[in-house]
Amino acid sequence: MPRPILATIHTQAFRSNLERLRQAAPDARVWAVVKANAYGHGIERAFEGLRGADGFALLDFNEAQRVRDLGWRGPILLLEGAFELRDLELCSRLDLWHTVHSEAQIDMLAAHKTNVPQRVFLKMNSGMNRLGFTPERYRSAWARLNALPQVDEISLMTHFSDADGPTGVAEQMALFARTTRDLPGERSLSNSAATLRHTVDPALAEAQPEQWVPSDWVRPGIAMYGSAPDFPEHTAAHWGLQPTMTLAAKIIATQSIFARASVGYGSSYVAPEAMRIGVVACGYADGYPRICPTGTPVLVDGVRTRTVGRVSMDMITVDLTPVPKADTGSVVTLWGTAANGAVLPIDEVAACAQTVGYELMCGLAQRVPVEVTA
Numbered sequence: 001m002p003r004p005i006l007a008t009i010h011t012q013a014f015r016s017n018l019e020r021l022r023q024a025a026p027d028a029r030v031w032a033v034v035k036a037n038a039y040g041h042g043i044e045r046a047f048e049g050l051r052g053a054d055g056f057a058l059l060d061f062n063e064a065q066r067v068r069d070l071g072w073r074g075p076i077l078l079l080e081g082a083f084e085l086r087d088l089e090l091c092s093r094l095d096l097w098h099t100v101h102s103e104a105q106i107d108m109l110a111a112h113k114t115n116v117p118q119r120v121f122l123k124m125n126s127g128m129n130r131l132g133f134t135p136e137r138y139r140s141a142w143a144r145l146n147a148l149p150q151v152d153e154i155s156l157m158t159h160f161s162d163a164d165g166p167t168g169v170a171e172q173m174a175l176f177a178r179t180t181r182d183l184p185g186e187r188s189l190s191n192s193a194a195t196l197r198h199t200v201d202p203a204l205a206e207a208q209p210e211q212w213v214p215s216d217w218v219r220p221g222i223a224m225y226g227s228a229p230d231f232p233e234h235t236a237a238h239w240g241l242q243p244t245m246t247l248a249a250k251i252i253a254t255q256s257i258f259a260r261a262s263v264g265y266g267s268s269y270v271a272p273e274a275m276r277i278g279v280v281a282c283g284y285a286d287g288y289p290r291i292c293p294t295g296t297p298v299l300v301d302g303v304r305t306r307t308v309g310r311v312s313m314d315m316i317t318v319d320l321t322p323v324p325k326a327d328t329g330s331v332v333t334l335w336g337t338a339a340n341g342a343v344l345p346i347d348e349v350a351a352c353a354q355t356v357g358y359e360l361m362c363g364l365a366q367r368v369p370v371e372v373t374a
């Protein structure tokens with residue numbers, strides 16, 4: 001028998017989350033952001049649930065190839081664009097749209113031999129200070145691109161640094177609006193947090209074009225995977241999002257321990273009184289963060305309880321006090337949805353690990369078998 005641990009990808013949850021994002025941005029087309037192997041879900045496994053999107057955005061060429069291999073003929077956008085000249089041949093061959101964020105990439109385009117002009121997304125650095133042209137250089141970059149026979153349509157994009165927090169997007173949005181005001185082309189601004197938290201009232205946008213730029217294309221990632229971009233201020237349930245990944249494992253042994261007995265490496269947990277412990281077939285080598293302290297929530301047979309003691313490579317130990325009927329073979333949900341419908345948000349586990357849902361999804365280990373359900 002294989003080791004009793006399983007990740008499940010929920011196709012219907014993808015559809016539901018996508019629908020939810022469309023409600024938040026009814027006038028926009030949706031890039032399903034599937035970089036990092038669809039946030040750890042597996043591009044091939046997520047595809048069925050996401051094929052209702054208008055396009056796929058990612059940054060590895062091999063991932064773009066995989067999306068084409070799945071039969072997708074629609075738009076694909078490379079979020080970091082070309083890394084070297086050869087990449088532009090791949091863009092031509094696979095019909096990829098690509099981001100242009102640097103002069104070096106414009107040089108590559110100018111040197112690219114093709115009869116089929118390419119569609120590009122010109123990126124503005126509106127304050128994140130990672131990729132893109134500063135507002136001062138943006139318009140000259142646009143003019144340079146516009147003069148190239150290798151370039152077909154130019155779309156305009158930026159990425160917000162604080163869409164998930166109190167700072168918000170207003171300042172970056174206004175800077176983008178001012179800089180791009182009279183430039184033609186479609187606009188793409190919003191990630192998950194901006195799409196959910198900073199929905200643009202089209203009437204207001206029209207009244208104040210200096211301040212609001214509606215996205216023609218939104219670029220949600222994390223919300224599509226059922227995690228809240230702004231946890232703990234809001235939960236995924238608040239946003240109407242469902243987990244697309246469940247990680248579950250079984251109890252492989254139980255221990256009845258006396259008061260003052262300790263559990264696991266370093267004896268970090270000492271039982272205050274007699275209790276029953278379940279040993280679960282999941283550890284940090286499966287992608288469960290080692291840093292999760294005693295008290296990290298888990299569901300045992302769909303009932304909420306907690307970890308006790310240190311996470312080890314292949315096992316964690318959980319408190320069975322709230323679930324006296326649990327035994328070897330009981331299913332433990334580490335994050336996601338249990339058989340009884342109870343949900344343990346990945347964001348809660350991530351918070352215990354001092355990180356975000358993104359990192360847990362992306363960190364699901366190779367050795368964990370994965371199943372896709374309807």
Ligand SMILES: *Cc1c(COP(=O)(O)O)cnc(C)c1O
Binds near residue numbers: 033191193219222223
């Ligand atoms: C990853 C990424 C997104 C998606 O961000 P989420 O926070 O997951 O919604 C959008 N745009 C760009 C440029 C990205 O790199």
